[in-house]
Amino acid sequence: MKTCLIVDDSAVIRKVARRILEGMNFKVAEAEDGAKALVQCSDAMPDVILLDWNMPEMDGYDFLRALRQSPSGGSPKVLFCTTENDVGAIARALHAGADEYIMKPFDRDIVSAKLEQVGFPAQANAA
Amino acid sequence: MTDVEFDFLRAYLKTRSGLALTAEKRYLVESRLGPVCRRFNLATLHDLVGALKTPRDPAVEKAVVEAMTTNETFFFRDRTPFDLFKDVLLPEAIVRRAAQRKLRIWCAAASTGQEPYSIAMMLQDAAPRLAGWTVEIVATDISTEVLEKARAGLYSHFEVQRGLPVQLLLKHFEQIGEQWRISQGLRQMVDYRPLNLLHPFDALGTFDIIYCRNVLIYFDAPTKGDVLGRLSASLSPDGALLLGAAETVIGLTDRLVPSPTHRGLYNQARAAGARLASPVAPPLRRVVGL
Incomplete structure (x- = not known):
């Protein structure tokens, strides 16, 4: 089973995203900011990270830059999932190492489509 | 909507758009044509059927066909x-x-x-x-x-x-x-x-x-x-x-x-x-x- 770490300071967003991802056969873990997410990644690197931008302690952008510089930090597919929806923010995220970008609000179809684009078609995640 | 009216709409849509509606799609007709009724100030589907019969209003005809057309699509669909x-x-x-x-x-x-x-x-x-x-x-x-x-x-x-x-x-x-x-x-x-x-x-x-x-x-x-x-x-x-x-x-x-x-x-x-x-x-x- 593929693993996904949801990094978002909103418990509501984490709950909604968890429901969507578990419905797609992902094993889901959660972190409420970038600093906690980095610790979790050092313990067990997930296959996919769904990453908010604005969070306390360490925001998504700084988390991503730190992740990509860490050992094995290049392997997870990172999907930014944020209300920062302007072109400049998207370009910055890609430059920092994001693989895809989800603009909030999102729904299951968007998450599914974006995961497929980074190599995780819905029906294949149980393998 | 009576059976006769549903049958009229099925035949009408088949002729104009090729859409083949089975009897189970009655709900679809009702849900999609309801907004068309409101748009043209028609109280019910009975009135809409009447409007389609005579005298024919091209705007109503077009709205009915377009409302029943499925436009689901997205970029690079099915890849x-x-x-x-x-x-x-x-x-x-x-x-x-x-x-x-x-x-x-x-x-x-x-x-x-x-x-x-x-x-x-x-x-x-x-x-x-x-x-x-x-x-x-x-x-x-x-x-x-x-x-x-x-x-x-x-x-x-x-x-x-x-x-x-x-x-x-x-x-x-x-x-x-x-x-x-x-x-x-x-x-x-x-x-x-x-x-x-x-x-x-x-x-x-x-x-x-x-x-x-x-x-x-x-x-x-x-x-x-x-x-x-x-x-x-x-x-x-x-x-x-x-x-x-x-x-x-x-x-x-x-x-x-x-x-x-x-x-x-x-x-x-x-x-x-x-x-x-x-x-x-x-x-x-x-x-x-x-």
């Missing part, structure tokens, strides 16, 4: 037909049409434009190989309303996130408030025209590649056969027809055959027969086990 275009059909066409330097593509159920624009993006990426070529994308749909949206090329953030990689969003779209507009260059590559597939379309000319995906499923078998036969007549002898995943030509026409190698791709039966008869065609050796 495979577009990978096939980029990796197989376009490179083959560039070789086959090297002398004419002309390529014609038809999206026969273009809806709000995501399919033709997906093709246009791939053609723009291939621009260096197509320098000096005339490339046409003709995109048709029965609904003038969706064609207006397609021409405008303006999409919500939900629409640009379904199927479109974010890199292509940045490359080809301009952000306008909460919406995203596809570039003028891509908009100019697509020629949108209203067309009912039940009506003759030979005036459009001959195409090298035809996308007619997820529309035949709404037709009954004789209508599917008729449309497929006429699509074959509009397809060049070595052309490619792409249908939706739930669609086929089998049992509907003998003028087209499935590609032996690519699902959803169909070729002219005569051309396929000629390839099989050719002693130099590599597939022949495999087919006959030589």
Whole structure:
């Protein structure tokens, strides 16, 4: 089973995203900011990270830059999932190492489509 | 809505759009035509049926057909037909049409434009190989309303996130408030025209590649056969027809055959027969086990 770490300071967003991802056969873990997410990644690197931008302690952008510089930090597919929806923010995220970008609000179809684009078609995640 | 009124609407939609509604789709008629009633200040579906009978109002007729048309689409929908275009059909066409330097593509159920624009993006990426070529994308749909949206090329953030990689969003779209507009260059590559597939379309000319995906499923078998036969007549002898995943030509026409190698791709039966008869065609050796 593929693993996904949801990094978002909103418990509501984490709950909604968890429901969507578990419905797609992902094993889901959660972190409420970038600093906690980095610790979790050092313990067990997930296959996919769904990453908010604005969070306390360490925001998504700084988390991503730190992740990509860490050992094995290049392997997870990172999907930014944020209300920062302007072109400049998207370009910055890609430059920092994001693989895809989800603009909030999102729904299951968007998450599914974006995961497929980074190599995780819905029906294949149980393998 | 009485049974008689439902039967009238079924027959009406079948004649005008080819839509074959089963009795179980009664709920669909009620849910989609309710807003049409409100738009034209008609109290009930009974009144709408009356308005369709006499005297006929073209605006009501058009609204009824458009309301019952399914316009579900997104960029690079199902992915495979577009990978096939980029990796197989376009490179083959560039070789086959090297002398004419002309390529014609038809999206026969273009809806709000995501399919033709997906093709246009791939053609723009291939621009260096197509320098000096005339490339046409003709995109048709029965609904003038969706064609207006397609021409405008303006999409919500939900629409640009379904199927479109974010890199292509940045490359080809301009952000306008909460919406995203596809570039003028891509908009100019697509020629949108209203067309009912039940009506003759030979005036459009001959195409090298035809996308007619997820529309035949709404037709009954004789209508599917008729449309497929006429699509074959509009397809060049070595052309490619792409249908939706739930669609086929089998049992509907003998003028087209499935590609032996690519699902959803169909070729002219005569051309396929000629390839099989050719002693130099590599597939022949495999087919006959030589």
